Amino acid sequence: MKIKYFKxxxxxxxxxxxxxxxxxxxxxxxxxVEFDAEGNLVSITIEHxxxxxxxxxxSYEQLAVT
Amino acid sequence: xxxxxxxxxxxxxxxxxxxKMEWIEYVVKHPIDEEVQDDGxxxxxxxxxxxxxxxxxxxxxxxxxxxxxxFFDRRHKEKS
Numbered sequence: 001m002k003i004k005y006f007k008x009x010x011x012x013x014x015x016x017x018x019x020x021x022x023x024x025x026x027x028x029x030x031x032x033v034e035f036d037a038e039g040n041l042v043s044i045t046i047e048h049x050x051x052x053x054x055x056x057x058x059s060y061e062q063l064a065v066t
Numbered sequence: 067x068x069x070x071x072x073x074x075x076x077x078x079x080x081x082x083x084x085x086k087m088e089w090i091e092y093v094v095k096h097p098i099d100e101e102v103q104d105d106g107x108x109x110x111x112x113x114x115x116x117x118x119x120x121x122x123x124x125x126x127x128x129x130x131x132x133x134x135x136x137f138f139d140r141r142h143k144e145k146s
Contacts (some may be wrong), residue, residue, distance in 0.1 A: 024137045
């Protein structure tokens with residue numbers, strides 16, 4: 001998984017898998033969701049990310065199974 | 067035309083590489099539809115004959131010259 005932030009447009013691109021995109025859909029005016037030919041999620045594009053996603057507080061944590 | 071950094075990055079992807087600059091320019095100059103988003107960005111669409119007449123959507127920033135995110139919008143075709 002990759003997350004790219006483009007400062008000039010305040011856009012976050014989250015890439016879940018390395019696959020060719022077959023379909024792009026609007027989740028809302030500022031969110032695009034993209035799928036491969038099998039309908040699997042490939043990526044999400046979030047516009048105006050600093051307002052909508054609190055990107056300054058990004059963290060990742062992998063939790064152990066207990 | 068000017069381009070955003072997001073455009074430059076996604077242009078390298080397999081699904082975007084085949085979108086020709088002349089197609090983007092065509093949509094800019096000959097849109098069949100246009101919408102202004104709440105944030106002032108502009109969407110334009112046009113059918114691209116060379117691409118099986120699929121409908122290409124191009125998003126501009128508020129400056130009306132910087133291209134942000136072109137892609138084939140199959141839902142716009144369905145709406146029209």
